[in-house]
Amino acid sequence: MDILxxxxxxxxxxxxxxTIGFVLAAIGLAxxxxxxxxxxxxVAGFMAVGAYGxxxxxxxxxxxxxxxxxxxxAAAVVFALILGIPTLRLRxxxxxxxxxxxxxxxxxxxxxxxxRTVTGSADGLSGFHTDFRASNPLPNFSGNVGFxxxxxSRDQWWVIIIGVAVVIVVxxxxxxxxxxxxxxxxxxxxxxxxxxxxxxxxVFSFKMQALVVGGVIIALGGIVTAMGTNVNPNVYVTSQTxxxxxxxxxxxxxxxFGPVLGAVLFWVVRAFLSNIxxxxxxxxxxxxxxxxxxxxxxxxxxxxxxMLLVIFRPQGILGNRKELTFVK
Amino acid sequence: MSSEPxxxxxxxxxxxxxxxxxxxxxxxxxxxLVADGVxxxxxxxxxxxxxxxxxxxxxxxxxxxxxxxxxTTFFNLLTGFxxxxxxxxxxxxxxxxxxxxxxxxxxGLVRTFQLTKALGLLTVLDNMKLGAxxxxxxxxxxxxxxxxxxxxxxxxxxxxxxxxxxxxxxxKSADFAASLSGGQRKLLEMARALMGDPELVMLDEPMxxxxxxxxxxxxxxxxxxxDQGMTVLFVEHDMHMVRHIADWVxxxxxxxxxxxxxxxxxxxxxxxxxxxxxAHQDVDLGVVTGRVKGEHTAAEQELLEQIEDAEGVGE
Numbered sequence: 001m002d003i004l005x006x007x008x009x010x011x012x013x014x015x016x017x018x019t020i021g022f023v024l025a026a027i028g029l030a031x032x033x034x035x036x037x038x039x040x041x042x043v044a045g046f047m048a049v050g051a052y053g054x055x056x057x058x059x060x061x062x063x064x065x066x067x068x069x070x071x072x073x074a075a076a077v078v079f080a081l082i083l084g085i086p087t088l089r090l091r092x093x094x095x096x097x098x099x100x101x102x103x104x105x106x107x108x109x110x111x112x113x114x115x116r117t118v119t120g121s122a123d124g125l126s127g128f129h130t131d132f133r134a135s136n137p138l139p140n141f142s143g144n145v146g147f148x149x150x151x152x153s154r155d156q157w158w159v160i161i162i163g164v165a166v167v168i169v170v171x172x173x174x175x176x177x178x179x180x181x182x183x184x185x186x187x188x189x190x191x192x193x194x195x196x197x198x199x200x201x202x203v204f205s206f207k208m209q210a211l212v213v214g215g216v217i218i219a220l221g222g223i224v225t226a227m228g229t230n231v232n233p234n235v236y237v238t239s240q241t242x243x244x245x246x247x248x249x250x251x252x253x254x255x256x257f258g259p260v261l262g263a264v265l266f267w268v269v270r271a272f273l274s275n276i277x278x279x280x281x282x283x284x285x286x287x288x289x290x291x292x293x294x295x296x297x298x299x300x301x302x303x304x305x306x307m308l309l310v311i312f313r314p315q316g317i318l319g320n321r322k323e324l325t326f327v328k
Numbered sequence: 329m330s331s332e333p334x335x336x337x338x339x340x341x342x343x344x345x346x347x348x349x350x351x352x353x354x355x356x357x358x359x360x361l362v363a364d365g366v367x368x369x370x371x372x373x374x375x376x377x378x379x380x381x382x383x384x385x386x387x388x389x390x391x392x393x394x395x396x397x398x399x400t401t402f403f404n405l406l407t408g409f410x411x412x413x414x415x416x417x418x419x420x421x422x423x424x425x426x427x428x429x430x431x432x433x434x435x436g437l438v439r440t441f442q443l444t445k446a447l448g449l450l451t452v453l454d455n456m457k458l459g460a461x462x463x464x465x466x467x468x469x470x471x472x473x474x475x476x477x478x479x480x481x482x483x484x485x486x487x488x489x490x491x492x493x494x495x496x497x498x499x500k501s502a503d504f505a506a507s508l509s510g511g512q513r514k515l516l517e518m519a520r521a522l523m524g525d526p527e528l529v530m531l532d533e534p535m536x537x538x539x540x541x542x543x544x545x546x547x548x549x550x551x552x553x554x555d556q557g558m559t560v561l562f563v564e565h566d567m568h569m570v571r572h573i574a575d576w577v578x579x580x581x582x583x584x585x586x587x588x589x590x591x592x593x594x595x596x597x598x599x600x601x602x603x604x605x606x607a608h609q610d611v612d613l614g615v616v617t618g619r620v621k622g623e624h625t626a627a628e629q630e631l632l633e634q635i636e637d638a639e640g641v642g643e
Contacts, residue, residue: 056511063335131542176472181457181465181481188447188458195445195517200461200524209468 001181006275011149011269014264017156017228020163021047022267026259027170031214034253035178037190038211039096043218043244045103048236049075049217051226052110058128058212060118069223071176074309076219079106088207095121111233124232132227133158149271159228167260170217175256177213186210187254238309239299245327246306252266252316260280261317339355339551340369342575343590345384346553349587353380357400359561360438361406366415368398368405368583375401376412377583383528390562392571393580400442401565402580403532407439408432419528434461434525442536442563448506452497455505456488457481459523488523488603495549497520506566511542518549529553531562535569547573567595 013019025047032040040046051074057063063071083102087095110119119125136158144151152160177183185206188196193203222236243266251262276292280286291298309316332503348353359382363637368376376398383389404410406417408429411473417424419437427435447455450549463484464470465477493514500508505516521529534550535543551573553560562619564570570591579587586599594600 108514155621173472180471180474181463181470181477182471184450184458185466187450187454191447191449192445195441196458197409197429198407198433198439198441198445198458199520200430200438201458201466202428202430 002020002279006272006279008149009275010268010272013267015150015152015160015164016267017159017163017225019264019267020160020226021221021223021225022244022247023167023260023263024163024326025244026219026221026251026263027167027174028214028217028219028221029244029248030253030259031174031217031256032209034248034255034258035190036186036207036210036214038207038214039091039092040099040211041101041238042101042103042236043242044236044240046076046079046215047124047222047240048103048106049079049111050124050196050222050235051231051236052222053219054223054226055125055128055231056118058131061126065135065227071217072223073216076215077212078217079219081208084208084211086318088204088211089197090292100238100241103236103238107233107236110236112173119233120231122233124230126230128231129137129155129227139177140263153310156228159224162227163224164322166220170220171256171260174217178256182206190254191203192258242306246302249306249309249314249316254321255316255318256322258316258318265317268304270298270302273301330639334610335403336361341554341590342384342554344386345576350593352585352588354382354588356382356384358385359383360615361417361419361561362415363406364415366405366412366417368401368410368412374583376405378402378415378580378585381578381585381588383559383561384576385559386554387555388573389556389573389576389578390574391561391578391580392562392565392567392570396582397580398583399580400532400585403439403530403563406534407437407530409439431525433526436523436525437530438521438526439530440514440517440532440534442532444507444510444513445510446516447503451502452500452505452508452516453485453488454491456492456501456520457484457522459520460484460487461524491519491522496545511538511546513550514538514546515542518546522553525560529622530563531560533563533565535564535566543569562594571595 015138025043028041028046029043032038046282051070053075054065054068057068058070060067079102081257083095083099084159087098109115111122112119113121115121133155136154138154138157141154144153145157146152178186185196185201188199188201189203189206189210193207196206244263245264245267248259249262251260252258252267272297277286277297278291281289281291281294286294313319344357346355346356354411361383363378364383365373365380366376366378391402401410405412405415405543405581406424408424408427408431411426415425419432419435422435424432424435424437433439437542450458452553463477464480465474470476489498489501492501495518497508497516497519500512507514514537518529518531518534534546536548547569550560550562560575574591577591578585578589579594579597579600581599581602587594587597589597
């Protein structure tokens with residue numbers, strides 16, 4: 001068993017485009033759930049809308065990559081409005097039901113063969129990175145550059161730079177929002193929307209704004225992921241939504257840095273487990289498991305971790321001790 | 329506590345609020361809120377059916393009645409939290425029909441809730457600041473530009489701290505509202521309602537679940553509101569409280585206004601005694617239902633006969 005290789009693989013996960021996309025999605029969900037109290041169970045749907053909006057704009061319409069990214073964002077705004085207008089006047093659990101269904105509808109629309117020429121059906125979309133890679137300002141080099149486990153190609157570095165920059169901008173954005181009087185109203189709505197309504201605030205409008213803002217951030221996660229990899233409908237399944245929830249609750253739902261920490265930690269632990277468990281099986285430490293079963297065990301352990309987390313530390317790692325999101 | 333028990337009684341009551349004979353729906357000299365034919369049905373049940381009622385300005389009006397009389401539903405209808413099946417109601421002469429709750433609040437009609445709605449995971453100070461209306465920093469795009477709202481936010485905070493001192497919550501301003509006691513939450517909710525400079529404050533059972541010492545200070549605060557030129561409408565069960573501080577009393581029973589008038593006279597009306605205490609308040613229900621052994625008094629015998637008659641009709 002090569003423990004160094006396993007640790008290196010694990011560490012490399014920290015800067016992968018998938019992790020960065022995951023971080024963004026978790027920040028968006030923090031805006032929805034942690035600050036506004038909106039139960040968005042369709043995170044994967046928002047990511048898919050962003051990613052497909054980006055890829056289709058390039059492949060089908062031949063637009064430059066940054067225009068495509070703006071279209072991905074616009075698609076998320078439209079998606080949020082469609083979900084919000086009928087449900088935000090109702091009680092919170094209705095939004096949960098509608099979002100989980102809408103995310104599945106979106107995924108199945110991208111999966112159906114009816115739109116194969118545009119969406120690529122089950123094969124997904126690929127080969128839309130040319131324009132994005134051509135805009136890379138980094139000096140020309142071949143092979144992988146970096147230090148320690150973090151050596152990447154020129155194309156990969158460009159995605160990482162853009163992705164990390166987006167994360168920083170989004171964090172500043174959310175921080176500025178949440179310390180303002182706007183953020184105060186949003187947190188008030190999380191606690192009791194009737195009380196906020198009685199104080200003269202248009203609760204529906206505030207909830208809609210929060211749904212759009214969070215949705216755009218989640219879609220940015222989808223776009224950054226798409227910049228680094230292909231777009232495939234099998235990624236945007238409901239379990240993806242639950243992974244992001246796990247990451248958010250791990251870090252602390254009502255915090256600025258909680259989702260970042262939670263998402264990175266989630267991916268590091270997941271990468272570590274899916275490297276080390278098969279290795280342990282190979283050297284005969286876990287004789288009751290096959291290599292394939294050990295991969296499944298990773299998800300069993302993640303589910304278990306989520307349960308323990310919600311029971312014993314509902315405020316997350318960075319959450320305020322007094323601030324128990326689930327205990328009212 | 330700040331005051332002796334007699335202090336609440338010491339202040340002069342407002343009089344001469346009505347014109348003409350005192351009866352349900354009597355016209356007021358200067359009404360702030362007028363409701364006409366407001367009716368709310370839940371399925372087959374008519375929860376509220378108010379023909380006409382006027383709330384006098386610059387006075388403390390109590391809305392009393394037994395459980396299920398429709399007081400809270402009427403509150404919800406007046407403040408836009410619920411919509412009546414029919415009816416018209418207006419505040420300062422402006423119709424409130426179809427006006428959403430948040431806009432009603434902005435017009436100067438602020439309410440509190442029977443089950444206190446302190447925003448638990450916000451600090452006491454943030455709870456207060458949330459109550460201020462017309463905040464520039466609450467607009468989405470200007471929230472990124474602190475120079476647009478910082479000055480106003482400072483003024484809001486100063487006002488909030490003043491109110492917290494008045495309500496003796498200033499020591500708690502940095503704590504989460506969830507850490508307050510039930511009575512302190514009632515105080516916070518009332519103080520928060522004042523942040524929006526309301527003209528009419530509607531308090532839904534402000535004294536429910538509050539210990540006697542704190543009740544005394546709550547009563548003082550309600551009287552202070554009147555001194556500051558606000559109008560108060562409150563729901564209450566405790567007849568003594570009502571007698572002490574109310575200038576006018578409106579009695580509801582089974583969704584209707586059955587009586588109104590100054591507290592001393594209205595309490596003596598037969599309709600009020602019937603509605604509020606029940607026509608059979610001297611009857612021991614335990615004896616009537618046979619759970620407790622005992623001699624039937626004449627009144628109990630009469631009630632039993634009525635029940636038997638009613639059952640006979642039902643069969």
